[in-house]
Amino acid sequence: MADSITLEEVLNLAKQLSPLDRIRLIEQITPHLKRDLVVMPSQPRRSLRGIWKEIDIGEADFAEVKAEMSSNFPREDI
Numbered sequence: 001m002a003d004s005i006t007l008e009e010v011l012n013l014a015k016q017l018s019p020l021d022r023i024r025l026i027e028q029i030t031p032h033l034k035r036d037l038v039v040m041p042s043q044p045r046r047s048l049r050g051i052w053k054e055i056d057i058g059e060a061d062f063a064e065v066k067a068e069m070s071s072n073f074p075r076e077d078i
Helices: 007-015 019-039 059-070
Strands: none
Touching: none
């Protein structure tokens, strides 16, 4: 069984290439990356609809937060 190569080893080898060869490397590896990404199943997204439905926020809560925020406004140290 062949030893696996690390990302660090690949990067060190790529740094030794000329800029043109680095571009060619990217051009050759991009189709493989695209193919691998298409094959990977995407995770279903969780719906955020109704995320706040069980939270009970009333006018008193808004008034309390507003009073707290404006208690030191305008500040003298600015």
